[in-house]
Amino acid sequence: MKILVAVKRVIDFNVRVRVLPDGSGVETDNVKMSMNPFDEIAVEEAIRLKEAGTAAEVVAVSIGPARCQETIRTALAFGCDRGIHVETDQPPEPLAVAKLLAGVVAVENPSLVILGKQAIDDDSNQTGQMLAALLGWPQGTFASELVIGDGAFDVTREIDGGLETISINAPAVVTTDLRLNEPRYPSLPGIMKAKRKPIEARTPADYGVDVAPRLETVSVAEPPPRPPGRMLDSAAELVHILREEKGIL
Amino acid sequence: MAVLVIAETDGANLPRGTLATVTAALALDSEVDVLVLDENADAAAAAASGIVGVRSVIKAGGPGLAGGLAENLTPAVVEAAAGYGHLLAPAGTWGKNLMPRVAASMDVQQISDITEVIDAETFVRPIYAGNALATVRSRDPVKIITVRGTAFAVAEAPGGSASVTDGPEVAAHDSARFVSRELSQSDRPELAGARIVISGGRGMGSGENFELLDRLADKLGAAVGASRAAVDAGYVPNDFQVGQTGKVVAPELYIAVGISGAIQHLAGMKDSKVIVAINKDQEAPIFQVADYGLVGDLFKIVPEIVDAL
Numbered sequence: 001m002k003i004l005v006a007v008k009r010v011i012d013f014n015v016r017v018r019v020l021p022d023g024s025g026v027e028t029d030n031v032k033m034s035m036n037p038f039d040e041i042a043v044e045e046a047i048r049l050k051e052a053g054t055a056a057e058v059v060a061v062s063i064g065p066a067r068c069q070e071t072i073r074t075a076l077a078f079g080c081d082r083g084i085h086v087e088t089d090q091p092p093e094p095l096a097v098a099k100l101l102a103g104v105v106a107v108e109n110p111s112l113v114i115l116g117k118q119a120i121d122d123d124s125n126q127t128g129q130m131l132a133a134l135l136g137w138p139q140g141t142f143a144s145e146l147v148i149g150d151g152a153f154d155v156t157r158e159i160d161g162g163l164e165t166i167s168i169n170a171p172a173v174v175t176t177d178l179r180l181n182e183p184r185y186p187s188l189p190g191i192m193k194a195k196r197k198p199i200e201a202r203t204p205a206d207y208g209v210d211v212a213p214r215l216e217t218v219s220v221a222e223p224p225p226r227p228p229g230r231m232l233d234s235a236a237e238l239v240h241i242l243r244e245e246k247g248i249l
Numbered sequence: 250m251a252v253l254v255i256a257e258t259d260g261a262n263l264p265r266g267t268l269a270t271v272t273a274a275l276a277l278d279s280e281v282d283v284l285v286l287d288e289n290a291d292a293a294a295a296a297a298s299g300i301v302g303v304r305s306v307i308k309a310g311g312p313g314l315a316g317g318l319a320e321n322l323t324p325a326v327v328e329a330a331a332g333y334g335h336l337l338a339p340a341g342t343w344g345k346n347l348m349p350r351v352a353a354s355m356d357v358q359q360i361s362d363i364t365e366v367i368d369a370e371t372f373v374r375p376i377y378a379g380n381a382l383a384t385v386r387s388r389d390p391v392k393i394i395t396v397r398g399t400a401f402a403v404a405e406a407p408g409g410s411a412s413v414t415d416g417p418e419v420a421a422h423d424s425a426r427f428v429s430r431e432l433s434q435s436d437r438p439e440l441a442g443a444r445i446v447i448s449g450g451r452g453m454g455s456g457e458n459f460e461l462l463d464r465l466a467d468k469l470g471a472a473v474g475a476s477r478a479a480v481d482a483g484y485v486p487n488d489f490q491v492g493q494t495g496k497v498v499a500p501e502l503y504i505a506v507g508i509s510g511a512i513q514h515l516a517g518m519k520d521s522k523v524i525v526a527i528n529k530d531q532e533a534p535i536f537q538v539a540d541y542g543l544v545g546d547l548f549k550i551v552p553e554i555v556d557a558l
């Protein structure tokens with residue numbers, strides 16, 4: 001079985017994101033960038049399937065500017081076999097990403113594509129579902145467990161009310177939730193080996209995909225700040241305030 | 250042009266998110282129809298027809314409704330969508346699973362998790378865990394949108410009297426099969442709609458210690474939530490998680506107990522009306538968003554609150 005994983009380069013989850021004064025976006029210069037944490041989970045799952053002998057090859061794809069190659073190298077250091085970089089200067093929207101990934105799928109013919117459930121920058125939570133729609137494949141979104149069966153995958157999904165299990169035929173798209181696994185750290189030999197693994201360079205034109213945005217970002221603003229708070233001395237004081245001043249209790 | 254709400258329903262129960270989505274729809278146009286895709290079609294359609302402001306309810310039927318799989322529902326939504334200018338669904342896991350599949354099938358770039366309607370094509374949505382609010386304008390002929398339930402008031406129900414018409418037949422495809430669902434059982438209010446939410450973090454130390462919060466929740470009629478760390482540690486189930494990648498809540502009162510206040514957690518609760526933080530570390534970032542803070546050992550303070558009530 002061949003597995004394709006989609007890895008996105010995003011502002012590191014620990015960075016306190018700042019809105020640019022002109023409202024055009026957020027500060028990205030000299031900001032630490034990392035692989036989207038949900039995509040680390042996707043890579044880890046694929047590598048575990050390879051280690052278990054279930055997957056023969058794991059291919060990591062990233063779409064975006066030249067620096068995305070670093071993200072692909074990270075995926076290769078985790079143990080992915082090779083990379084594909086579709087270079088575009090503008091970060092494309094989920095629909096365009098899904099179309100490009102569908103183009104990669106048409107060439108690579110994987111049995112399984114694993115993506116993160118959401119990228120922590122734009123928080124769209126769309127790409128995997130869109131890819132599944134474009135391919136006409138079933139989807140196992142927000143997965144907290146993935147069991148490989150005979151020509152099918154059993155996916156346990158994190159839903160608002162608890163957990164749900166579905167069974168989907170291969171080929172399929174799976175998106176990762178936080179509890180699917182705990183990603184490892186890339187090992188030093190892994191990092192050394194990654195340097196020699198191949199990364200194919202592609203462009204959206206190779207797949208005949210128009211990446212022109214459908215959404216226009218009119219402005220980006222800071223959320224309104226909360227009023228300053230008060231430190232209290234005792235539980236009794238808290239109950240008094242909530243009851244008498246706020247009328248909540 | 251009329252708006253179609255793709256309703257998440259649970260038989261005769263109308264989740265808060267669906268009612269908030271109707272409010273967002275009414276902000277766009279006075280002609281709002283609701284599509285119900287429920288195994289229990291008659292009960293769901295009857296409940297939806299009682300939402301004040303709804304013009305008509307379209308009731309889907311057929312074997313593909315069982316299990317609510319996006320693979321089956323998508324063609325039915327696309328069929329029902331003809332003639333509408335906007336499709337809106339609540340941004341819970343149900344809508345998040347379904348709507349992007351619908352959007353890609355219609356070649357539309359979805360707008361996720363909106364918190365405000367500016368005009369028919371312009372919307373506000375939080376990005377970067379709510380650290381920024383983006384105003385985006387869609388160039389697509391049809392707008393496909395998921396709605397953040399906490400950002401809109403709930404539409405009134407019952408009281409409405411929308412007509413009910415039969416809609417698309419939902420076929421069952423064999424590429425995906427529903428196997429089972431394990432729903433958390435609780436007598437407490439649902440997190441998403443609760444007036445008061447009490448959340449515990451890693452500081453709780455164990456699942457057993459959450460009983461401390463249960464006792465307080467029972468006294469206040471509150472829902473209980475948690476940080477990711479508490480869920481990852483197995484103290485409580487996944488559906489308790491509040492945050493950027495869990496549930497978003499905005500109750501009248503949010504009490505954070507033993508939670509440090511990482512941005513990913515704040516993203517899910519910082520729009521609460523009143524925030525109380527209890528933490529032994531006075532430097533914990535949670536105090537920066539709290540209206541009231543108590544510095545000290547939660548194992549001492551929480552029982553004191555219970556006693557003071």
Ligand SMILES: Cc1cc2nc3c(=O)[nH]c(=O)nc-3n(C[C@H](O)[C@H](O)[C@H](O)COP(=O)(O)OP(=O)(O)OC[C@H]3O[C@@H](n4cnc5c(N)ncnc54)[C@H](O)[C@@H]3O)c2cc1C
Binds near residue numbers: 039220
């Ligand atoms: C402030 C701001 C301004 C923006 N302005 C523009 C603009 O002007 N023009 C424009 O086109 N876009 C713009 N974007 C869009 C943008 O950068 C996002 O990349 C895009 O919307 C994708 O959404 P997402 O990553 O949240 O998707 P999600 O659906 O949340 O991503 C889910 C998963 O899909 C996969 N995936 C997503 N993207 C990629 C990728 N590039 N490579 C590989 N895998 C991927 C990953 O596995 C990821 O975990 C802007 C975003 C922001 C925050």
Ligand SMILES: Cc1cc2nc3c(=O)[nH]c(=O)nc-3n(C[C@H](O)[C@H](O)[C@H](O)COP(=O)(O)OP(=O)(O)OC[C@H]3O[C@@H](n4cnc5c(N)ncnc54)[C@H](O)[C@@H]3O)c2cc1C
Binds near residue numbers: 038449506514517
């Ligand atoms: C991709 C991604 C997505 C994420 N999504 C979410 C999300 O949706 N929701 C979420 O919550 N997190 C999320 N996180 C995790 C987040 O970054 C934090 O790690 C997490 O919120 C920390 O949980 P915590 O505050 O319970 O634990 P900690 O940060 O460990 O804080 C525990 C706190 O308890 C206090 N404490 C300990 N003992 C006591 C005591 N006896 N009395 C009083 N106080 C005590 C400590 O002082 C400390 O402040 C995400 C992270 C990533 C990378």
